[in-house]
């Protein structure tokens with residue numbers, strides 16, 4: 102669960118910390134963006150590397166700055 | 169059961185309430201198909217809510233201008249809550265003062281139209297959830313919207329003026345959303361309720377607690393009003409408010425019993441018989457409602473948005489609506 106991982110990392114980090122989150126579940130494109138926005142964290146970047154993850158899955162890369 | 173006000177047909181477009189009050193209705197009142205209002209006195213004009221995108225809002229403004237010259241330039245916009253189907257069109261009123269509850273303004277910022285567009289862009293890869301999401305929000309033009317946030321924030325009950333008319337802004341949230349606000353116009357014996365009322369469709373309990381929603385219904389029932397304009401569905405009377413109140417009391421009891429029996433929110437949603445509410449639209453919202461109520465009862469965390477929409481898509485497929 103990418104959002105749970107992100108939540109855990111952000112909980113233990115200082116404001117303005119930048120975090121890079123990797124995910125393969127396409128639902129993350131909704132849930133990570135929604136979670137960040139609802140909690141005031143800034144989504145700095147969101148990219149997709151086609152078939153770059155194990156098993157030929159697309160690799161989703163989110164860069165987030167903690168509020 | 170027929171809950172529409174007998175004086176008003178449930179038809180798309182402008183409805184004259186009288187004394188300078190109007191409603192704009194968008195049947196069938198499902199996801200994103202919201203209602204809005206216009207109140208004028210002399211050369212002053214106030215909107216209660218704008219619509220989900222710019223083309224829809226411009227259509228509505230054109231009809232307002234045809235009906236009332238005071239609507240040529242809108243002085244004030246009140247947003248009843250932060251959902252985009254009640255505020256995305258704010259940018260169509262560049263010169264208006266935009267008034268909303270503080271929580272409404274905060275949550276508006278957290279749910280920009282660009283985010284909805286990015287979800288729609290991702291939807292084709294998201295299976296049944298994506299299809300369901302697109303069936304709800306695909307008809308709207310989020311690319312047309314430039315978000316315009318409220319510039320005047322209220323924390324408590326506030327009375328503003330349109331010409332000589334009072335408009336009471338009455339915060340009743342958190343219920344549907346954190347900043348829910350009623351707009352009550354005593355001189356017109358009219359209240360615009362935003363999404364505290366869905367008439368003929370299942371209400372969406374995004375926020376709760378349910379008791380606030382029940383209290384909001386009681387507040388409306390105590391008003392000296394003849395015309396009640398809901399956020400979705402036909403113009404109604406106090407009978408419609410009683411039904412929404414009945415829904416809240418019934419569903420809270422049903423959900424509570426299943427929470428105490430050890431079900432999870434999704435099991436509860438699929439298990440609850442909708443009874444007298446079975447013919448209301450968008451029944452799958454029972455999924456969101458159970459998730460929110462279970463959280464209120466003490467369940468840990470709230471499900472991710474895609475989990476909710478996935479479960480709603482499953483519900484809609486499992487229990488297709490009869491016409």
Ligand SMILES: [Zn+2]
Pocket residue numbers: 200202251253254363399400
């Ligand atoms: Zn709405």
